[in-house]
Amino acid sequence: MLSFETLSKTYADGTHALSAITIDVAAGEILALVGGSGCGKTTLLRLIAGLDQPSAGRILLDGEAILEPRADVGVIFQEPRLFPWLSVSENVAFGLSHLSAFEREGLVANALVRVGLAGYEKRWPRELSGGQQQRVAIARALITRPKLLLMDEPFSALDATTRASLHGHLLALWAESRPTVVMVTHDVEEAVTLADRIIVMQPKPGRIFDELDNPLARPRDRLSPSFEATKREALRALDRSLRDEEPRQHKTAETAGMWW
Amino acid sequence: MSALEIERAVAGRTPVAPARASRRFGLAGWLLPIALAALWEMLVRAGIANGRLMPPPSVVGKTLWSLAASGELLTHANATLWRVAAGFGLGAGAGTLLGALTGALPVARGLLDPTLQALRSIPSIAWVPLFILWFGIFEASKVALIAVGVFFPVYLGVAAAIQDIDRKIIEVGRVFRLGRLAMIRRVMLPAILPAWFTALRSGLGLGFMFVVAAEIMGASEGLGYLLVDGQQLGRPDSIIAAIISFAVLGKLADGLLLAITRPFLAWQDLGRDKL
Numbered sequence: 001m002l003s004f005e006t007l008s009k010t011y012a013d014g015t016h017a018l019s020a021i022t023i024d025v026a027a028g029e030i031l032a033l034v035g036g037s038g039c040g041k042t043t044l045l046r047l048i049a050g051l052d053q054p055s056a057g058r059i060l061l062d063g064e065a066i067l068e069p070r071a072d073v074g075v076i077f078q079e080p081r082l083f084p085w086l087s088v089s090e091n092v093a094f095g096l097s098h099l100s101a102f103e104r105e106g107l108v109a110n111a112l113v114r115v116g117l118a119g120y121e122k123r124w125p126r127e128l129s130g131g132q133q134q135r136v137a138i139a140r141a142l143i144t145r146p147k148l149l150l151m152d153e154p155f156s157a158l159d160a161t162t163r164a165s166l167h168g169h170l171l172a173l174w175a176e177s178r179p180t181v182v183m184v185t186h187d188v189e190e191a192v193t194l195a196d197r198i199i200v201m202q203p204k205p206g207r208i209f210d211e212l213d214n215p216l217a218r219p220r221d222r223l224s225p226s227f228e229a230t231k232r233e234a235l236r237a238l239d240r241s242l243r244d245e246e247p248r249q250h251k252t253a254e255t256a257g258m259w260w
Numbered sequence: 261m262s263a264l265e266i267e268r269a270v271a272g273r274t275p276v277a278p279a280r281a282s283r284r285f286g287l288a289g290w291l292l293p294i295a296l297a298a299l300w301e302m303l304v305r306a307g308i309a310n311g312r313l314m315p316p317p318s319v320v321g322k323t324l325w326s327l328a329a330s331g332e333l334l335t336h337a338n339a340t341l342w343r344v345a346a347g348f349g350l351g352a353g354a355g356t357l358l359g360a361l362t363g364a365l366p367v368a369r370g371l372l373d374p375t376l377q378a379l380r381s382i383p384s385i386a387w388v389p390l391f392i393l394w395f396g397i398f399e400a401s402k403v404a405l406i407a408v409g410v411f412f413p414v415y416l417g418v419a420a421a422i423q424d425i426d427r428k429i430i431e432v433g434r435v436f437r438l439g440r441l442a443m444i445r446r447v448m449l450p451a452i453l454p455a456w457f458t459a460l461r462s463g464l465g466l467g468f469m470f471v472v473a474a475e476i477m478g479a480s481e482g483l484g485y486l487l488v489d490g491q492q493l494g495r496p497d498s499i500i501a502a503i504i505s506f507a508v509l510g511k512l513a514d515g516l517l518l519a520i521t522r523p524f525l526a527w528q529d530l531g532r533d534k535l
Contacts, residue, residue: 051431051435073435085453085527087527094436124526124527126527
């Protein structure tokens with residue numbers, strides 16, 4: 001459904017952010033990208049969103065190359081990024097301007113119920129907590145029923161309890177229309193909770209280090225031994241990805257030292 | 261009325277803390293001026309001070325009343341307000357237009373901004389002789405001077421506001437595939453609204469500053485004329501009456517602008533009470 005073909009991205013300043021990434025994502029799959037900082041997770045997500053252009057390779061969504069933002073792709077950012085001058089319901093309805101006011105109202109009311117914010121229609125974003133704001137952002141992204149949902153560390157700024165409850169909201173919403181989801185996270189537990197497949201990435205240049213299939217069936221019990229085992233496996237892969245990188249850094253430090 | 265003063269006016273948003281303080285202490289702010297006025301009144305009445313150069317409040321009040329009763333005050337206030345309104349309209353319009361242009365288009369910024377910044381560093385009063393040559397000694401030169409005064413804070417405020425729009429929120433607009441016009445209408449315009457209103461308020465304040473200068477330099481009516489007239493006739497009570505009228509008019513105009521713009525900023529105007 002979604003595929004990356006030898007995708008590379010080099011920024012204008014010479015940063016080699018991604019190198020020859022090839023992945024295939026099935027329809028309805030939840031894919032998590034994890035990895036140390038600077039491994040190109042966010043760059044990859046921006047390319048899929050059509051906010052940046054790849055330097056080489058292509059991204060195909062149902063056989064069509066993504067060159068710009070698309071109506072059937074929803075994005076949830078790390079920050080809620082709500083429009084402060086719009087009320088909660090106007091924010092959620094932002095992508096529905098082609099519908100009549102009546103249709104919009106129905107959809108918005110339904111979406112707000114789904115994220116547990118019924119009755120907050122008239123509030124301003126400022127009046128909401130961080131978790132509530134992010135729920136509005138989730139509703140805004142999902143209300144257009146995208147085929148593909150992209151999330152860039154959407155829960156990283158929230159406390160553990162809020163995060164867990166948002167995971168629940170998100171999975172419930174996902175179960176309704178089963179969009180394909182690509183999410184970036186630095187939280188391995190989050191990846192194991194949500195994803196069907198976990199891609200571990202490695203920096204300089206950003207590339208795929210390892211790939212883990214999540215064997216756990218939904219709903220997942222965070223306290224079960226199998227969850228623990230999967231999480232440990234993912235952590236181990238992440239650790240290896242970071243360790244493999246270290247010697248290289250040492251070498252550059254040494255070379256720099258020699259040069260002195 | 262130098263560039264420095266304009267800068268200060270632009271930066272000088274109404275601070276939040278004093279507003280809160282005045283709310284908590286209610287009318288406490290009135291105590292000092294009323295006490296001073298009463299003290300001065302008593303000193304003059306007791307014959308301790310003669311009050312010729314600084315007339316006591318009762319005399320100023322009487323002058324104000326007689327000016328109002330004869331209709332003179334209204335004529336002068338009208339003339340002044342008309343000049344400020346015309347100058348403000350022209351200056352704010354041009355400032356908004358050019359500010360939007362240089363804020364949004366790098367080409368326009370490269371072409372126009374250096375020249376405008378250079379013009380900004382000219383003390384605006386220096387234009388007066390030239391304006392009088394160009395526009396004559398009547399209304400046009402006065403309005404032009406006021407317009408110049410209003411222009412710069414509005415121009416700077418709008419240009420800065422556009423460049424300060426959060427890239428992240430623009431990106432949300434891109435994700436929702438807004439076209440150029442929709443992006444301006446639905447994202448950029450609301451985003452700069454608060455800064456634009458602040459710039460307009462600064463501009464209006466400067467407009468009142470410049471109308472005084474324009475009227476002092478030659479007018480047959482207007483509150484500024486009342487100032488000069490009072491000086492020439494040796495009537496400090498008339499000068500103070502004019503100063504008070506200026507203060508009241510300026511405050512009223514600012515309050516009007518605030519009242520007009522406030523409904524658009526309802527989303528911003530909270531939290532102060534709740535936090």
